[in-house]
Amino acid sequence: MRMVSAAALTLIALCAGSAGAEDLKAFRLTIDGKSLDIDAGESTHVTLPDGKEVEVKLDRNDFATFSGDSFSFNHPSGISVTKTDLGENITQYLMASALGTIVVVQEYGKMNPVSLNQLMLQEMTRESVQAGAALTQQPTTRKLADGKELSGIRAEVKTRTDTAYFEIVGYGLADQGLLFITRVGSEDLGTEQPLIDKFWESLKVKM
Structure with a gap:
């Protein structure tokens, strides 16, 4: 019954300037190979490969x-x-x-x-x-x-x-x-x- 006892007892992102070590984000957003660190609820503006600027927002x-x-x-x-x-x-x-x-x-x-x-x-x-x-x-x-x-x-x-x-x-x-x-x-x-x-x-x- 060793396995029984063990079971019982063990019961996304474009370039946007790098963030400082003291301001780490929970998520990384990747778009076209470029990454951006972002937290849920935050939004930022990014430039797409065709030059168009869009707003990106991450929600949970x-x-x-x-x-x-x-x-x-x-x-x-x-x-x-x-x-x-x-x-x-x-x-x-x-x-x-x-x-x-x-x-x-x-x-x-x-x-x-x-x-x-x-x-x-x-x-x-x-x-x-x-x-x-x-x-x-x-x-x-x-x-x-x-x-x-x-x-x-x-x-x-x-x-x-x-x-x-x-x-x-x-x-x-x-x-x-x-x-x-x-x-x-x-x-x-x-x-x-x-x-x-x-x-x-x-x-x-x-x-």
């Missing part, structure tokens, strides 16, 4: 689609998704907000991980429970837009001052599958629950 979409080998989902474009190879044909994708809300997708290439729901919950809540938090849980299912059904558990970890809500569900075939894990705190539900809802509404499983 509210949401972007992230795709793994066997799944995809929409997420706020300002939050990145990181990919980690856990070994043993297990790949983890993590999206985390500044407030601590997380969405984790674990992609398994050699086994069906549906039975790991309980183990994942134990690993993610161990420290809180050992510190005295109360853990309650119940079986749950999620039906995706295409009809696929995910099964797993929904749990609450309650301390004296707050509550964290977890959902861990999976989908698998004989020798491959996916685990989906979400966590959000009670104090952040008003602003963070839409992130979780967007994930579930847009999630597609391609297996």
Whole structure:
């Protein structure tokens, strides 16, 4: 069960003068082989090869689609998704907000991980429970837009001052599958629950 333990624990641009090192831009826009550093929301004037001057502006979409080998989902474009190879044909994708809300997708290439729901919950809540938090849980299912059904558990970890809500569900075939894990705190539900809802509404499983 070494691979199970590892998975559980690892839970655009034309010339426009160079910017100083203290003023780095987040994006590089490339036009006809020439580049310009620019931030989202900024605009600048550039000269095209035919001599015409035009205004260029870079805006960020509210949401972007992230795709793994066997799944995809929409997420706020300002939050990145990181990919980690856990070994043993297990790949983890993590999206985390500044407030601590997380969405984790674990992609398994050699086994069906549906039975790991309980183990994942134990690993993610161990420290809180050992510190005295109360853990309650119940079986749950999620039906995706295409009809696929995910099964797993929904749990609450309650301390004296707050509550964290977890959902861990999976989908698998004989020798491959996916685990989906979400966590959000009670104090952040008003602003963070839409992130979780967007994930579930847009999630597609391609297996």
